[in-house]
Amino acid sequence: MNGMGVSRLFLFFLSLSLLSVGGVNTVLPEMRRQMVDPGTLLTHADFSELFAIAQASPGPAVLFVTLLGWKVAGISGAFLSTAGFILPSSVLIYNGARLWNRCKDYSWVGTLERGLAPVTCGLALGSAWLIARAPGADWRSHALTGAVALIYLFTRARPIWFLGVGGILGVLRILG
Amino acid sequence: MEAPFEYPVVNCRQLFVGFMRIGLSSIGGAIPVRHYLVEVFGWLDHPGFLRIMGYSHPLPGPTAVNVAVLVGKFYRGPMGALAAVAGLLLGPMAVAILLAGCVHRYGEADWVRRLMPGIVFAGAGTFLGSGMDLFWKLGKVPWALSVGVLAFVGTAFLHIQLFKLLFFLTPLSILLAHLNQPRETA
Numbered sequence: 001m002n003g004m005g006v007s008r009l010f011l012f013f014l015s016l017s018l019l020s021v022g023g024v025n026t027v028l029p030e031m032r033r034q035m036v037d038p039g040t041l042l043t044h045a046d047f048s049e050l051f052a053i054a055q056a057s058p059g060p061a062v063l064f065v066t067l068l069g070w071k072v073a074g075i076s077g078a079f080l081s082t083a084g085f086i087l088p089s090s091v092l093i094y095n096g097a098r099l100w101n102r103c104k105d106y107s108w109v110g111t112l113e114r115g116l117a118p119v120t121c122g123l124a125l126g127s128a129w130l131i132a133r134a135p136g137a138d139w140r141s142h143a144l145t146g147a148v149a150l151i152y153l154f155t156r157a158r159p160i161w162f163l164g165v166g167g168i169l170g171v172l173r174i175l176g
Numbered sequence: 177m178e179a180p181f182e183y184p185v186v187n188c189r190q191l192f193v194g195f196m197r198i199g200l201s202s203i204g205g206a207i208p209v210r211h212y213l214v215e216v217f218g219w220l221d222h223p224g225f226l227r228i229m230g231y232s233h234p235l236p237g238p239t240a241v242n243v244a245v246l247v248g249k250f251y252r253g254p255m256g257a258l259a260a261v262a263g264l265l266l267g268p269m270a271v272a273i274l275l276a277g278c279v280h281r282y283g284e285a286d287w288v289r290r291l292m293p294g295i296v297f298a299g300a301g302t303f304l305g306s307g308m309d310l311f312w313k314l315g316k317v318p319w320a321l322s323v324g325v326l327a328f329v330g331t332a333f334l335h336i337q338l339f340k341l342l343f344f345l346t347p348l349s350i351l352l353a354h355l356n357q358p359r360e361t362a
Contacts, residue, residue, distance in 0.1 A: 019338055020236045025303065029331040030338035049283075052295035053276050055302075058203040059268020060240040066269050067276050078273060082265065089237025090245045094257060097231050097246060111357075113234050115350030118320040119342065121310035122327020128303035129332040134296050141297040148301025153309055159302040160203060163295045170294025171287050 006073045006080055013065060013084035020089060022120035024061040028127040031068060041072050048134035056163055062086065140175050181221035186251040188259040194219070195244050195263035200271075207240045219247060240264060319352040 012034065016027045035041045042050075050071055054064035062085060069081025103109050132145045148162045169175050186194075198212045210229075213220045220228065232242035241261055248260030282288055314320040327345055330336045 016338075018236045019342060020238070021234070023238050025306075027338060029335075033335055033337070048296045049279065049292050050276065052292050052299060053279060054272060055299040056295055057268055057272035057275055058201070059199045059265070059272065060202065060207060060238050062238040062241060062265070063268055063272045066265075067272055070273055070276060075273070078269065082269065086237060086241050086261065086265075089235070090241060090257070090261065093231060093235050093237060093242045093245050094249055094254075096235065097249075100231050100235070101227075107357075108354075111353045112350060114320075114358075115353035116234070116346065117310070118314055118323035119327050119345050119349050121307060121314060122324040122329075123331055123338075124303065124310055125307035125324070125328045126331030128300050128307050129328070131296060131300035131303060134293065134300070136293045137297070141293065144294075144297045145301040145304060148298050149304035149308060152302050152305030159299070162298040162302055166294035166296075166298025166301075167291045168294065170290040170292070173290065175290070175294055175297070 006076050009069055009073055009077055010080040010084040013069070013081045014088060017085050017088035018092065020085070021116055022124065024064055025124045025127050026120055027123075028064070029123065029130055031065075032130055035068060035072070042068070045135050046071055048131065051131060051134075052163075055159065136176075138176060144169065144175065181224065183251075184218060186219060186256075188252050188255050191248050191251060191256050192259040192263035195248075195260045196267045198240075199264040200267045202240075202268075209240060209243050213243075213247065219251070317356070319356055320349075323349045323352065 016030060019030075020027045032047055036044055036047045047068075050067040051064060054061065054067050057063050062082065065085045066078045066082045070078035073080075100109075128145075128149075132142065144166060148166065151157070152159070152162060194212065194217050198207065198209060201208055201212070210225055214222055214225050228243055228246050229239075232239045232246065235242060241264065244260035244264045245257045248255075248257035250256075252259065279288060279292070283292075311321075311324060314324060323345060327341065330341045330345070331338075
């Protein structure tokens, strides 16, 4: 995505909207691939910094999209990225809820959901993997990521506690 | 028989303000949609909430935004949906942009440069934890676990374009789901 104007940004997030089954997690690798890997818009450090800010802010995970847009094109980028990302999915659910209601007892809808589940799961794990390999990653950061994953899995404590502990470990130079 | 649920009259301003409260209260990743919609505002009864979650989760789009669209639509049609979504997002967007602006401004300070990676790697941990949870929920079903692993390898190592990955993997996965129907346990 070379020399991306605000309209390209809008269209990019628009194109991801209907792929975002399971939320922002699913499309995070694609946002990284298109906005970071060509090395034109954002650095890896920008990407993970914005991820951290989105995680630490109140509100839904879609804020990550807002911040990516903000970093690339300021306030208008923030609004247009967010609008692009939620517009198609919102139009779909606005008009599709009744259809879904009528169909949800058919067995093929269940088949569809069971078919999508492993794909969404693999993409969510892929997102986690890519973030865990942010700049500065080493054995200590991997230990933190692994420990947080296990404790979160078994306790379901609010993510903010883990972010707080991670931040403190960072400031205390325990992460190197 | 319980008395049927009486839906209150809700206008666009109330939708906007109500969802703004939901958005701004969701500190730390847990969005208290049910708590507010059912218990605080009384806009939905519990079955109604479950019905709305039933559409919001499996369809594309952030779940909280989908819930706002459906609740806004239910009470006030298109304008209601717009008011609810705007309420949900505007407050948190302002906070996030302010935070990002501060980090941009003071990002050179040593403690900020050490704070951010800590949050990133802990955040990766919570993502990994919820991904693992989804993985356990697939059960001991070889085809599902294989598709999950393929999707993971495709994104994490091969960096395949999402559209291509979904184009090949989704039909395959749905076909496998169709061929391997779960046994009835009733």
